[in-house]
Amino acid sequence: MPAITPSLSPNLSLKRVVRKPSVRSKGGIVVTQNRVASEVGARVLKEGGHAVDAAIAAAFAVGVVEPWMSGIGGVGAMLVLEATTGKVTAIDFGGRSPKGLRIEDFPLAGGLDEGNLFGWPLVKDNLNTTGAKALVAPTQPAGLALAHKMFGTKPWASLVKPAIPLAEEGPIVDWHTMMVIASGLGDLLKDAGASQRFLHRGLPPVPAAPQAGLAQIRLPAPALARTLRAIAEEGAGVLYRGALARTIAEDVQALGGYLTEEDLTAVAPREREPLRFSYRDRTMHVLPELNGGPTLAVAFGDLKKRSGPHGSGPDGPRFVAYAKSLETAWTDRFKRMGDAGERSVPTSTTHLSVIDRHGNIVTLTQTLLSLFGSRVVLPQSGILMNNGINWFDPRPGGPNGLAADRRGLSNYVPTIMTGPDDAIGIGGCGGRRIIPAVFQLLAMTADYGFDLDTSFHQPRVDVSGGVAVTVDRRLPAEARKILDEACTTILADPVLYPFPFTIAGAVRRTGAGNEGATEPEQPWSEAVAEDEV
Numbered sequence: 001m002p003a004i005t006p007s008l009s010p011n012l013s014l015k016r017v018v019r020k021p022s023v024r025s026k027g028g029i030v031v032t033q034n035r036v037a038s039e040v041g042a043r044v045l046k047e048g049g050h051a052v053d054a055a056i057a058a059a060f061a062v063g064v065v066e067p068w069m070s071g072i073g074g075v076g077a078m079l080v081l082e083a084t085t086g087k088v089t090a091i092d093f094g095g096r097s098p099k100g101l102r103i104e105d106f107p108l109a110g111g112l113d114e115g116n117l118f119g120w121p122l123v124k125d126n127l128n129t130t131g132a133k134a135l136v137a138p139t140q141p142a143g144l145a146l147a148h149k150m151f152g153t154k155p156w157a158s159l160v161k162p163a164i165p166l167a168e169e170g171p172i173v174d175w176h177t178m179m180v181i182a183s184g185l186g187d188l189l190k191d192a193g194a195s196q197r198f199l200h201r202g203l204p205p206v207p208a209a210p211q212a213g214l215a216q217i218r219l220p221a222p223a224l225a226r227t228l229r230a231i232a233e234e235g236a237g238v239l240y241r242g243a244l245a246r247t248i249a250e251d252v253q254a255l256g257g258y259l260t261e262e263d264l265t266a267v268a269p270r271e272r273e274p275l276r277f278s279y280r281d282r283t284m285h286v287l288p289e290l291n292g293g294p295t296l297a298v299a300f301g302d303l304k305k306r307s308g309p310h311g312s313g314p315d316g317p318r319f320v321a322y323a324k325s326l327e328t329a330w331t332d333r334f335k336r337m338g339d340a341g342e343r344s345v346p347t348s349t350t351h352l353s354v355i356d357r358h359g360n361i362v363t364l365t366q367t368l369l370s371l372f373g374s375r376v377v378l379p380q381s382g383i384l385m386n387n388g389i390n391w392f393d394p395r396p397g398g399p400n401g402l403a404a405d406r407r408g409l410s411n412y413v414p415t416i417m418t419g420p421d422d423a424i425g426i427g428g429c430g431g432r433r434i435i436p437a438v439f440q441l442l443a444m445t446a447d448y449g450f451d452l453d454t455s456f457h458q459p460r461v462d463v464s465g466g467v468a469v470t471v472d473r474r475l476p477a478e479a480r481k482i483l484d485e486a487c488t489t490i491l492a493d494p495v496l497y498p499f500p501f502t503i504a505g506a507v508r509r510t511g512a513g514n515e516g517a518t519e520p521e522q523p524w525s526e527a528v529a530e531d532e533v
Contacts, residue, residue: 008473008493022453022517025529028356029516030054031505033069033429035526036171037062040162041354044154045530051360052080052151053159056144058352059366060163060228063140064221065171066524068180068372069350069429072227072239073385075139076366077287079274079416080151081423083359083509088276088285088416089150093143093269094407095136095388098258101404103396105133117370117431120394128402129390130187132257134374136388136408138239140366143269145236150271151360160232167228167382170220173205176523177219179497181205184372191255193377194384197221223382240264244381251378252385279304282419282446292413292435294336299329299439307447315475316482319461322443323487326436326463334465336399348373349412349434351427355507355514357530363414363425365434411435417442422510424452430502432464437502452508452517459494460501470500494521 023029028051030041041058045051055078063071070076075095081088106123113122116129127133148156171177181188181204188194189202198219199205208214230238238244245264252259275288279300286293302325349367367386368374374387391408393400400409414427415438426441428434437460444455459472461483469487471480472494483489492500503525505518516527 008491009495012493012495018520019457020518020520022451022456022515023527023529024513024515025531026357026513027530028054028354029507029514029527029529030058031353031507031516031518031525031527032058032062033350033503033505033518033522033525034062034066035524035528036065036166038526038528039533041352042528042530042533044159045354045356046533047154049356050151050153051354051356051362052147053154054356055352055354055362055364056148056152057159057162058354059140059144059364060160061166062350062352063366064163064166064224066350067171067221067384068184068368069348070140070366070368071384072141072231073138073373073383074366074368075136075386075388076143076364077291077412077414078143078147078362078364079285079287079414079425080147081285081361081416081418081425083361086418088274088418090272090274090285090287091143091147091269092272092287093139093146094290094410095139095386095391096266097136097389097392097402097404097406097408098260098263099266099405100258100260101389101402102258103402103404106394106402108394117390120390123394128392128394129370129387130190130375132252132255132374132376134387134389135252135257135259135376135385137259137263137267138383138386139267139269141231141236141239142267146269146271156235157232160228164225164228164232167221167225170218173207173217173219175207178204178206180371183497184375187375188372191376193379193382194372194375197377197382197384221382223380225382227381227383240267247380248378248383251380255376277301279443280446282417282442284442285416285418286413290407290409292411292438293415295329295333295435296413296415296439298332299325299435300443302328303443315479319475319479319483320486322436322440323461323463323469323483326439329435330463330465349429349431351412351414351429351503351505353425353427353505353507353516355425355509355516357514359423359509359514361416361423361425361507361509363416363427365412365414365427367410367412413438415442417446419446422508424506424508426504426506428502428504430499433462433500433502436461436463437504441504441506452506452515456504456506456517457520462501472501496521496523
């Protein structure tokens with residue numbers, strides 16, 4: 001098969017090696033995409049909190065310290081494994097388009113939107129991706145509140161409150177902060193709230209040099225801190241009914257969006273029966289319907305036919321099997337679920353995996369969808385809002401076509417895998433790249449018995465529904481040759497930006513205790529055990 005010109009930079013070192021060892025503990029572990037948020041969750045575990053308690057605290061915190069990825073303006077989903085019973089519960093708080101959405105407001109402009117996550121046709125003025133018309137009602141606080149009602153053991157206020165001083169002080173600006181803000185500069189300049197929150201005199205903030213006497217630069221969000229305080233003291237319902245909900249609707253409508261108090265009142269996260277399927281002696285648990293779970297099930301079903309009794313063989317045949325099974329899964333997804341097209345552009349999602357000392361597991365994905373979501377920060381509440389309308393095909397009428405009051409098709413796939421001797425909670429950030437990453441990391445454990453440390457340091461391939469298989473440059477030459485013969489391939493470096501694979505995170509329970517791991521190449525992500533804080 002033909003290989004596409006590699007997307008390799010001649011500037012990058014070929015000898016650089018990055019490792020981020022997994023964390024092991026008899027106690028609980030929290031894995032997020034920011035060390036500060038992981039530590040917030042780990043402290044809750046140290047104080048005897050349930051895994052759900054820690055996940056809630058970490059979720060609110062990470063939405064402040066990594067604001068362009070997720071937060072109270074976003075949506076998401078989670079799974080909870082109860083250690084004593086083995087029961088897995090799914091909580092769905094996905095997005096829904098506003099009731100007053102008008103399809104005629106999204107005329108096609110001709111051609112493809114080159115900056116779009118999903119390769120949709122270009123919409124005039126990019127109204128489906130940026131600005132107030134692109135957002136849907138935020139559901140993250142309501143979803144976390146439902147989880148707390150079902151499983152929480154600590155007071156709700158105590159779990160929200162750690163995020164408040166983080167918002168008041170603001171996250172510290174480092175090189176990663178500067179890079180991310182610079183990548184969204186053009187759209188951030190268009191919104192007064194976003195400019196005030198993230199820019200300094202119209203430019204990305206530059207971190208202070210490491211010299212004595214120079215204060216670290218921060219990005220304070222006082223309006224967001226006030227909103228978080230209201231959520232802590234009065235509950236998540238303040239976002240959906242009453243004075244605060246009214247200000248959210250007023251701000252969105254003043255900016256030209258559709259969101260109303262009726263849309264906010266209608267937010268209702270649901271407990272769902274997980275979709276379950278088997279692979280070897282393991283059982284996978286995912287959310288049903290409009291997310292990546294059904295596609296993951298198709299991929300594993302196909303892999304069963306390609307794998308021998310002891311796995312898929314050495315690296316070359318193994319990755320060919322992974323690639324072909326993923327191609328089968330994407331073909332099924334495009335046919336049945338309507339999510340077609342391919343783009344490798346930055347996405348805005350964060351994943352949290354938590355395990356407590358008793359073995360209860362949470363896998364939680366929350367997202368603004370695109371980086372910085374709609375690029376709109378609401379002036380009265382300080383909330384950075386999602387751009388959930390981008391989940392819909394702007395061509396109405398198809399299985400995922402844009403329409404009013406409709407659920408969107410997402411790509412996140414929080415997953416719990418249970419087996420005779422272990423249980424894993426896993427997920428990732430990266431749009432369509434989440435599904436292939438979760439698939440491969442779980443397959444490596446099921447086929448070869450890898451622990452998380454081994455799995456997370458393996459090179460991967462990405463198959464996201466396009467014509468080519470993206471191959472990690474670190475894959476051995478012989479394996480790359482076999483892949484080149486079987487598939488159309490493109491060689492890529494595992495660079496931080498734009499990351500060609502998924503920023504994954506996972507926790508695992510075995511007889512020996514707990515383990516947590518996260519993406520080695522991501523500089524902020526961290527697994528933190530309760531005995532470290």
